[in-house]
Amino acid sequence: MGGNGSGGNPVRRPNERLTSWFHRSGWSKGELARQVNRRARQLGAHHVSTDTSRVRRWLDGEQPREPIPRILSELFSERFGCVVSVEDLGLRMTPQAAAASGVDLPWAGGQTIELINEFSRSDLMLGRRGFLGTSLTMAAGTSLIEPMQRWLVPTPAAPEGAPPPGAAPAAARMPGPAGVSRAGLDQLATTTAQFRVWDAQCGGGLRRKAVVGQLHEVTELLQESAHPPAVRRRLFGVTAELADLAGWMSYDIGLQPTAQKYFVLALHAAKEAEDRPLGAYVLSQMSRQMIHLGRPEDALELVHLAQYGSREQATPRTQALLYALEARAHASLGQPPRCHRAVRLAEDAFAESAPDDGDPAWLDFFTRAELCAENAHSYRDLAYVAGRSPTYVSRARPLMEEAVAGFAEDSERRPHLSHQRSYALALIGMATVHLLAREPEECVRLTERALELASRLRSERVSNRLRTTLAAVRREHGELRAAAGLAERLTVELPERETSRAG
Structure with a gap:
């Protein structure tokens, strides 16, 4: 029994939840078995050898052993583009320590350094999905929000002369230089800024390993010796950005x-x-991920936490970004009045921003074009929720047009610094607006423009949105010959990659 990853259960009832997800996936039992085996090999779980009869037993109510429940959760989450938990599949998983979930971690500096150092080293060494084995799973709901709320709890002040809270004891520190020069810190900041430029131009898949490597080196630097408080804070800031x-x-x-x-x-x-x-x-990034995974309630909680925690220090442009993401969450939840309010607040805050506000470098990406794209996507999402409402389509259209025009101008004016991925996503967003307005020819034309950009990117997010948009066009306008031709081009130019090999 150990070789197939399942345990016996003499009294069983059919697993209706797993059966429902399985039928909706369109997979055959053999295909699901092959995917489970492939993912298990990536995890190093070579003892797992699943076949169609074993899949049938799971559907009949047999409870598989670890790592099968986690593998199934990940496979179905990827298939449907939302978080499908082990419990959603009607399965049980072995209880684990809170820290093993990857979210509920101790808020202490020394342990933070160690965790980032260990995690980045593992990523560099193995570089594939599931590189930490079965301990790495998505957290959502209360298990995600409650640990993040501790971000707001003040760190106790250290007694005079004592090391900062959470710092490694002196005996445990590796020998190293007494400090880091200002020039060295400035160079780290410059390198991080360059990584951001490469990401915006080329997508996440091209330079991810370089970023992880730099992150690992910075944590090594933090472990080397006692740094003055100001230097230590700046090193932690670089670590957070990386x-x-x-x-x-x-x-x-x-x-x-x-x-x-x-x-x-x-x-x-x-x-x-x-x-x-x-x-x-960082919380805004987590919020965006939750929107992408179909968890708008979690997205809203995270962005509210970000707003509350930074309300006295955030610049107007930072506030505009947070309001724009709040609008996205409200749109996904089908809450028009709250979405309208958040869009208006985002516009007002951005209008108040000025070049001398002291905006941090990590906010450079949030231009007027980015704001328009975010707000346009909010109205586009409301249109979908409201059954293709012309009212929301008409609100989305001018904003998306302004976003596309802004990215196009930026691309022509400074091609080596422009945000090519954002430009591609805005084109796809504009294409979906035309699809909602029942203008399939214009939708295909913009999708083709996006494909030209996407072929130079390493971004599964862009590729998947292209596939989804084209699939919708062909589903609704199957007679459109141009859509069929573009679908063939997409298959050739952007074949579905194994994301486990990316980065």
């Missing part, structure tokens, strides 16, 4: 549990850096 970027790149190529773990570690580092706006930004 961990956030590693999470963002992982999210962009479809490594969702990996992305969430990096985001959580980034939030811990931001707390050690005493940088509330940076922590709010």
